[in-house]
Structures are given as C-alpha cells and as structure tokens.
Amino acid sequence: MKRFLGFVRKEFIHIFRDVRTLVIIFGIPAIMIILFGYVVSTDLKDASLAFLDLSKDDVTSELIERTCSSDFFRKTADLSGYHEVDRVLKSGKAKVVIVFGENFGRNLESGKNASLSIIADGSEPNTAALVSTYANAIISGFSQLSMPAGQASIPVIVPEVRMFYNPSLKSQFMFVPGVITMVLTLICALMTSITLTREKEFGTMEVLLVSPLKPVQIILGKVTPYFFLSIVNVVTILVLSRLVFGLPVKGSLILLLAESMLYIFLSLSIGILISAVAKTMQQAIFISLVGMMLPTVLLSGFIFPIENMPKIYDWVSSVLPPRYFIVIIKNIMIKGTGFAHVWKETLILILMTVIMMGLAVRKFSIRLQ
Amino acid sequence: MSKAIESSGICKTFGDRQALKDIIFDVNEGEIFGFIGPDGAGKTTLFRIISTLMLPDRGSMTILGLDSTKGYRKLRENIGYMPGSFSLYLDLSVEENLNFYASVFGTTVEENYELIRDIYSHIEPFRKRLAGRLSGGMKQKLALSCALIHKPRLLVLDEPTTGVDTVSRTEFWEMLRKLKQHDITIVISTPYVDEAMNCDRVALIQDGKLMSVDKPQNIRDGFSRKLFSARAGDKYRLLLALRNYPATLSVFPFGDSIHVTFSEETPGRELSEHLLRAGIADAVISETKAGIEDRFLELMEKNE
Secondary structure, eight states: OHHHHHHHHHHHHHHHHOHHHHIIIIIHHHHHHHIIIIITOOSOOSEEEEEEESSOSHHHHHHHHHHHHSSSEEEEEEESSTHHHHHHHHHTSOSEEEEEOTTHHHHHHTTSOOOEEEEEOTTSHHHHHHHHHHHHHHHHHHHHHHSOTTOOSSOOOOOOOOOSSSTTOOTHHHHHHHHHHHHHIIIIIIIHHHHHHHHHHHTHHHHHHHSSOOHHHHHHHHHHHHHHHHHHHHHHHHHHHHHHHOOOOOSOHHHHHHHHHHHHHHHHHHHHHHHHHOSSHHHHHHIIIIIIIHHHHHHSSSSSOGGGSOHHHHHHHHTOHHHHHHHHHHIIIIIOOOGGGTHHHHHHHHHHHHHHHHHHHHHSOSSOO | OOEEEEEEEEEEEETTEEEEEEEEEEEETTOEEEEEOOTTSSHHHHHHHHTTSSOOSEEEEEETTEETTTTHHHHTTTEEEEOSSOOOOTTSBHHHHHHHHHHHTTOOTTTTHHHHHHHHHHHGGGTTSBGGGSOHHHHHHHHHHHHHTTOOSEEEESSTTTTOOHHHHHHHHHHHHHHGGGTOEEEEEESOGGGGGGSSEEEEEETTEEEEEEOHHHHHHTOOSOEEEEEOSSHHHHHHHHHHSTTEEEEEEETTEEEEEESSSSOOHHHHHHHHHTTOOOOEEEEEOOOHHHHHHHHHHHHO
16 A cells, blocks of 8 residues: 555656646636637627618518627628629628518518528528528517517417527537547557656566556556546536526536546546557557547537437447437436436446446566566 | 676577677676776677666576566666666755655665765765756766665666766776775676776677677787787878788787787898888887787677
8 A cells, every 4th residue: 555655646646747647637728618609609709780771661670679689799881782792791790681572560560571681601501591590580489579560471480499408509508528538548559658658668567567566556556546536527627617507407417527527437447448558658649639539529429419310420439428318418407417317327337437447457468578 | 707797699680680699608706897898889789688678589697596578676786787877866965866866766775875085075065956967977976876875786877987087087097996895796888998997807798799708808818910000100101001012910009119920930120121222211110018908909800
C-alpha cells in the first residue's frame, strides 16, 4: 500500500508540474463548454433578414414589426424590387428575404389569396431550413390571430406543439452531455496512454518493470490520479453548465456521478490498452485521437443523430462506448429518468469495462519485447 | 567461491539479426565484472536478459541461485538495474526521485542511507533541483543511488559512464570499488576499453559473441607479439608510411603515439629507409608494453 501511495504521489507531481497537462485537464473542459454552448450553437439568433414589401399597408407593416421584434431576426435591408433579392442574398447582407405580394392586406381581409413568399439562402442548408421554419412560424401565428373568429372558410387543423424536457429547444441541452463524454474520453484515454508510453520512452519503465511492483500496481498507480481529476472535471462541467446555461440536473446527481465513474473506468482501461499497443507517445496520441475522439464526436449521436446514419455506421457506433454513455447522461440530466430506464446501457458499459480491463492487464507486458 | 551469475548458451535474435550468440560466462559473488565492446555488440540486450527484462531465445541463466525465467519475481527484489539512459524522472527533484524509487521497493531512504552515503553526498546539496537540470555526472550518481536504494545483491549497470566527463568517470569507478565491501556483485558494461582495468574480470564482446573472459591483466598479457610505439612530428604521415610498410601487421593510433606490430622480430634498417623515403626523418620507434586496448584490437582483428 505504501508503494502504491508513493506511486500515486509521484504521478500527481508529474501532472501538476507540466503546464501542458494542466491545460488539457482543466482548460479543455471549460473551453469546450463555452465553445459548444455559444459558438457552435444551432439556435437561431439575430439572423439577417430583408423585406420586399410590394403592398406597403397596415398588415404588412405590422407583420414586419412582429418579425423583427423577436430575438431571432434582425432587419438589414428594405428592398424595392425583385431584382434586388438576388443581390442581398449573394452579398450575404441577408440570409432570408420575405416578399409580400401586391395588395397583401386587402386580399387577406377579403379572404382572397394573399401571396407571401420566403426566400432563403440555400447555400447553408441548415441555417436556411432553420430560418424559414422560424419565419414561417411567426407569420402563421399572426395569420391565426388576425383572422376574426368564425370567418375562416376552411377549418384548419392546428397542432399545438410542446417540447417536453427542453421547452425552449436550447441546443446546450444536447451539447453538455456530449461535452462530458468528450472530456472524459480525452482525459482518460488520451492522457493515460500518453503518461504510460512516456515511461516507456524515457526508459523509466525498464526500472519499474525490474522493481518488485506488480503490473496491476503500476497501472493503478498511474491511472488513479486521472480517475480523481476526471470526477473533478465532471463536477466542474455540471456546475459550469448550471451557472452559464441554467441547465439543471433533473435526475439523481448520485446516479449521474456513479455512471460517470463507470465510464471513466472504461475510458481508463482503453487508455491502458492503447499504451500497451503503442510504442511511442506519438503513436499513443494518434490512436487515441483517431480511434477514440473522432468516433466520439461523429458517431456517438452527439452531433449527428444515429437514426439518420446509414445502417453500417449504426453498427460501427454500437461498439463505441460513448454512444451508450451519452444516452445515459441525457436521460438522467435532461429527462430526469432513474436507473430503471438506463440499466440496459449501464450493463453494456459494465461488460465493455470488464473486457477492456481484462485485455489491458493481459496485454501489459512484464518484460520488454 | 559461489557464483552470482551462471550463463549457459544464451542466444537472442531480433528479426534476422542475431544479437547474442551462445553466450557463456559466470560471475563470482562480490566481484566487479565488466563487459567491454563497441556499440551494437549486444551488451544492452545481454543486460536486459540478466535483469529479467527479456527472455533469451535459447540457453539459461542462473542468477543468485535462481532461474532467471522462472524465479524472476523473487530476483527482481534483489537486482538493482541502471539502464543505459539514466532512468530518472526529469521533472522530479533529486530528492523526489530517490524517495520514489525507495517507496517502489518498499523501503525508505533513511533505512539504506549508509549504503548510498558516499555517492549521494556528492549530489545532496542539490537535492531540491529537478533531475532534468543536473549535469551528466550528477545524473549518473543519482541514478546509481536510485539503483542502490533497496540494497540489491546484484547491481546491473548498463554503460553508466557513457556521456560522462573523465573526472566523474574516475570518481564513479572509485565508488563502485567501495561498494564491494557491502558484498554487492556488480555487472557493468562500457564501450571504453581503458576502463577494463578497474574490473576484477572482464569479458570482451563483439557482434554478439564473447571473445575472451579473464582478469584484465591476463587479457592484456595475452598479447602475442612484440609491440612498438612510434612517434614523429607528423603523426599522420607516419601512420600512412607504417601502413605501407610490407612487414607491418597492425597499426593503431594510440594517444600521441602509434602502436605497431611487425612480422619480423625487430624492425631494422629496412624500416628506417622506408620511413626516410616517405619523408619522415624524426621517427622514434621503441618497444613498449601492451595495454588492454592493444589486446582487444588484436582479438577483434582475429575475429573478423
């Protein structure tokens, strides 16, 4: 036990003396939260909007005002004719143009067809879809209001849409679980594989191997500090997302932390396994980044929904631990579900951990090749 | 006298390169046993096998009475190993390195301080300094202290004097000789032939083969021919001229003179005429006693 504690102490010294390690461990989580929370946000805010009003009556001016009074849009131009539509879109002055046809107000009141079109810049498909949906929503909301009761000639079915769990559809709700997963993967898999291969590269592993330390002691001594630092990180991210985005943990905090620890264990074993295969730090970094980080970002359902992927990617992603972990934390954090709804994913993660730990200890050689 | 190491027929191959070929030797308990040979001779591989870090392809080794393959766990408690690259944590201070290695071996610095005092006292004034900022000689002393901290019975030192200045090298050998009084067997490798005389016995190794195992004096005295030392103002021209001389067997630059052997008993007038023709008038040639370097070079030549 004394041997083990001495080892852990030494490892902490390594971490706290190396600025780069500190930046990765404590800087990256904060940076990622801010980055994904603000910069990569998929919410619509202040989209530039131009109007071509060929009618210029009370109704159109009220509509314009309503549209611009929301946070979603910002009016950047008033156009005088169709020839200008192409120009503002091309110059990027506006992402979307709303065109009111002639006699818009009169046609609307007399029950005739009032023509209105939304022209969006399709070169950015995501934004275009988002912008047109929002604009559409504002305008149809208006048309229902302005229609006096009983005057509607055609009965319209208007579904009332409500977003459960995330009423304002904040994208941070989606990103925070993803960021936790990424950070844990990065710190556990990448950092442990680096610190273990560093011993190999510096020749200190030779002496450790010749010492009476058992492989398990060496491995545990190396990863214990990272285990604790990872838990600190999870807590930091939760606090940050609470303070900055007002994102609460709906479910049990204890369950969330327990599941995080399970995932930390799993990532640590993957890191150890990587270090057993890699001979240099460079190889370890490469394997962790390409083999772990990329799939975590792309295939885990973090950014792109798995349901929309071709079947083959679905299969690939089903062997990736992050996929299950993201489901677990999303359920606990956002939906507030209990263990009853995540036991299947938890079981898969436990199984993966056992396999990876076993492989890692097995692969860790007591000799040099 | 009991044996610390008995090696029989050790072979090791990496890919298609045979690193060690049928290595047979034994080391007596309490002696300083040196392996001397150029880079790439197989010293490091052999030392890794001795320290149980590597398994031989063939052959067996008994270390401290235990089989090196089966008894490795027990052996590792009694071996102090210092790899070629001083295996220190460069971001840890002198003191922290020593404490760490002590804790790894389940002991404390205080417990075995007696053993390392002579060595550690040299670097103790710098105990708060990071190991990465130490000079080569100090790193070497720290690495030796770390390898000794658990009072091993066998000390395995892989090229500890490589890249260290001459003064530190001399000091280092003195420390090793002092360690003998603690009944520690020392196996050491070096590429510097002149260090051989510090060992009780040496093995000359080249291309994975042991050429000779004996006391350094005996190896030196095994020199089979008469050796001459030649000097002249223009050493390079003298070297070329001696090489061209038909009766010359071997020519090696040696410090500020040239060591040369001839097939005839004593070189006579013919040689001085040859040198004169080559434009060397101030040559002084006298018989000299062979050093261990001369014998090593002779053995290497025979081997080729």
